[in-house]
Amino acid sequence: MVNINKLKGKIVERGMSVGDLAKEIGVDRSTLYRKMNASGEPFTIREANLICKALKLSGQEAMAIFFSDCVA
Incomplete structure (x- = not known):
């Protein structure tokens, strides 16, 4: 499950939309x-x-975003 909040945060952090x-x-x-x-x-x-690549994510950041184990 993708952690959308972290992804959105990285987009803003990089000054992108x-x-x-x-x-x-x-x-x-x-x-x-x-x-x-x-x-x-x-x-x-x-x-x-x-x-x-576009957001220049480290391996750890990528793992936190794309392989998050959020549980409701």
């Missing part, structure tokens, strides 16, 4: 919004990898 990130990774802005809001398909490995 969701639209900027979408352009950087080559997906439509609305597609990225849907994936972040869980109303679309989950992130692919390729997309997660591109997001990590």
Whole structure:
């Protein structure tokens, strides 16, 4: 499960918007919004990898975002 709050925080921390990130990774802005809001398909490995590169995430940050074990 993706930790969307951490992902959004990293986007802001890097001075980007969701639209900027979408352009950087080559997906439509609305597609990225849907994936972040869980109303679309989950992130692919390729997309997660591109997001990590675009946001310059460390391995630990990437693990915390894309492999979070949040329990309700």
